[in-house]
Amino acid sequence: MRILWTLPYLPWPTTSGGKTRQFHLLRNLAARGHRITLLVQSKTALDDDTRAALEPWLERLIVIPRRSLRSLRTLLAVAFARPPMLATVNGFAPQLQQQFEALLREEWDVIQIEHSYSFQPFEAPLKRAGKPFIMTEHNVESGLGAASYHHFPKWARPFTRFDQWRYRQWEARVFGQTRELIAVTEEDAKGLARLTSRATAVVVNGVDCDYYAQVVPDRYSRRLLFIGNYEYGPNLDAMEWALEHIMPKVWHLDPMVRLTIGGYALPDHWRERWADPRIDWLGFVPDLRTVQREAAVFFAPLREGGGSKLKVLEAMAAGLAVVTTEQGSSGLNVVNGTHYLGCEDADGLAKLLAEAIEQPHLLTAIGEAGRAYVREHHDWSVSAAQLEGIYSRVHRQEETHACV
Template structure:
């Protein structure tokens, strides 16, 4: 099939869950013979490394620069426009809209839009041409925004309530126009179905299982690992909760435990705020296997967020025992005590970590059960097959309508 795919960010380097998902789905669909044109609005420039990583999988790569977040146009739109804050920041881009209009003059088997917050520049051209499109919503953004708004100052509370109201209305408006709406977890699919009163399809998040298959965690290392993208608020909250409330309890019980924290866009002030010598600070880690093999446990104390967590899936694929919360394993059909170890409060997580670090055999059993789970249900080949099935069903329906 010829596929027109749109994104509000470049999917390389894979510094976030969303970028990782997009890159691997594009790669797997291209490997299955589909011809993809990728239209991107990006806040970062297209460099040679990104071009080299993406172009082998694409017929065309078209990148439109996004205006600065603090531009007058963006700030006015975020406050006064009908779309919510996130959709306004990514919308109202004449160059992007014109590029999309030109592409719509071509014949496409599928038009794939990622994220409702990216939709504003595409709405008028799609309505004008009447062409159907598929949308994947990675989170129910109105609910995710509600989880993050508490980071705003008190004086901004009236605006955050207003913006959440705007996003609920924006979701209903956008989703009503889709040919197919896709979620990444069953819970989100149910939530979107309730919101739209129509079926929502599922394409799960995945992991490159072969890439992580040969990782052998050091279950005797007494080392915990957390990796995140710190442009994402829930990861900031996870680190702060861990270092302010959980790790002090761990170290009181077992002062030999170490913690490695890595990831993209790590705040520079963290090293001074938490200067304990038992914390090893890393930046962006291009190859996670290098740090996974040194750890005994992947510790993900997540209290916020949505969807399923690619960092958790990657840790499981590497055979690491995951210690986390219900939020950390949301969207996954995993059992506490079998595929991961979980608790919801700081004291319980600290006890769980200290107990587990003393039991390498238990870590091996849980880690290998998690590895087997993701290989069966969350390899990227599974996700690509689910998405391809949706495309094929749409194509058959259109062929049947044409015959009538």
């Protein structure tokens, strides 16, 4: 099939869950013979490494620069435009809209839009062309609340409540125009179905199981690991909660436990705020296997967010025992005590970690059960097959409609 795919970010390097999902789905679909044109609006420039990573999988790569967040147009639109803040930041982009309109003159089997917040530049051209499209919504954005407005001061709460209201109106407007709406978890699919009063398909988040298959964690290392993108509020909240309220309790029970914290946009001031020699601070880690092999446990104390967590899937694929919360295991059909170890409060998590680190055999059993689960249910080949099935169904519907 010929696929026109749009993104509000470059999917390389894979510094976030969304980028990781996009890169692997594009790669898997291209390997299945689909011809993909990728239209991207990006806040970062296209460099040689990104081009080299993406172009082998694409028929065309078209990148349009996004205006600065501090531009007057963005600031005024955030305050006064009908679309909500995220949609405004990524919207009102004439160059992107013109490029998309030109592409719509070509014949496409599938038009795929990622994220409702990217939709504003595409709405008018799609209506004028009368073209059906598929949309994937990675989270129910209007329900994220604290995750979307993590950096806002308390005095801005009236605006955040107003913006959530705007997002609910935006979701109703956008979702009603889709030919097919896709979620990444069953729970999100149910939430989107309640908003749209129609069925929502699911394409699960995945992991490259072969890439992590040979990782053997060091169950005796007494080392915890967390990897995240710290531009995302829930990851900031998770680590601040861990460092302020959970790890002091862990170290009271077992002073020998170490913690490795890595990922993109790691805040520099954390090193001074929590200057403990038992914490190893890393930046972006290009190959997670290097740090997974040194860890005994992947610790993900997430309290906010949505969807399923790629960081958790990657840890499970590497055979790491995961200690997390209900939010950290959301979207996964896993059992506490079998596939992961979970608790919801700081005291319980600290006790769980201190006890688990003393039981390498338990860590092995939990880690290998998690690895088997993701191999069966969350390999990227599973996700690509689900998406390909939706493409085929929509394409058949279009052919039937054209013949009537």
